[in-house]
Amino acid sequence: MTSQEEIIVGRWDRGSVAQSRALSVLLGDYHRQTEAEKGAAVDVIGALPARYRLEVVDPGTAFADDVVLVAQQGDQPAGCVVITDAGDRQLEIKRLWTAPEFRGRRVASRLLAAVEAHAEVVGADSIRLSVWEWRVDAIGLYRKLGFIEASSWETRDGLICMTRAV
Template identity: 50%
Template sequence: MNPRPAPTTVVRWPDRARPDRRGPAGLLAAYHLRTQAEKGEAVAGVDDLPERYRAEVADPRTAFAGDVVLLAVAGDTDLGCMVLTAPADGVAEIKRLWTDPAHRGRGVASALVRAALAEAAASGVATLRLSVWDWRGDAIALYERLGFVPAASHDPRPRLLYMSRPV
C-alpha cells in the first residue's frame, strides 16, 4: 500500500521559515527545456537555452527581483512553481507556471493559481493576466475553470494565447 502523499501547500520563495529550500531553479529548467522542445527548438540542456531563460535558471532571485515567486511543496518536495509579476497599472501577470510531471493531477497548478489570485488581491491588483501556448490544452482548461477568458494580445509571437480575469 502506498502512503498518502503529503498535502500540497504554497509558499513564497525565498522562504524565511525554510531558508534551506532549493527554490525554483530545477523546476524552471524543466519548464524551459520542455517549452523549447514543444516549440520545435529542442536543446540538449540548460546551457543551450536562450540567455534570458538561462539567467532565470541560474539565478531566479535576481531574474525575478520585485516579483513574487511561489512554490507548491509537499513536505520537502518541490512540486511546482509560478511567478507573479510585480503589479503595474493595476495589472499583474502569471508567468512560468509549471508542475513537475510526476505530481500532476493533484491540484498543484490550481493551488498555485489560487495563491497568485490571493497575492494579487492583497497587492491591490485589479486584473491578472497570463499567456499560454495554444497547444497546452490542459493549462487552458485550468485557466478557464478558474475564470480566465481570452484577452487582447500584447506579444507578437504566433500561437501564444492571452487570458485575463478580474481579481
C-alpha cells in the same frame, strides 16, 4: 515523502539554498519542455536562450522584482509560479509549472489560488497570463478558473492572452 502529505504553497525563500535549487530544477524543466514543444529541444541548461538560462541559473536576479511562489509536498518541489506587476493594478503570471509527477493533484489550481490571494492583498483588479496555443490542458484549466481570452499584448506568434478579474 508520503502521498498523504499536503501540498503547501508558499513564497520562495530567496535565502534558502535548498528552495533555490528546487526552483532552478522546476524552471529548468519548464524551459526545456517549452523549447522541445517549440521544436528546439535542448538537453542542457547551457543550451537554453540566454534570458531563460538566467532564470534557471540565477532566479534571484531574473526575478528580483517579482513574487515567486513554490508548491511543495514535504521537501519535494511540486510546482512554481512567477508573478509580476504589469501596471494599472494588473498582475501577470510569467511562469506556471507543475512537475510532471505531481500533475493531476491540483498543484496548478493551488498555485493560481495563491496568485489570486496575493492579488487581493496588493489591491490588483485583474490577473493576466499568456499561454502557448498547444497547451490545451492549461488553457482548459484557466478557462475553468474564470480566465477569458483577451486582446494580445504579446508579439510572439502562438501565444493566447487571457485575463480574469480578481
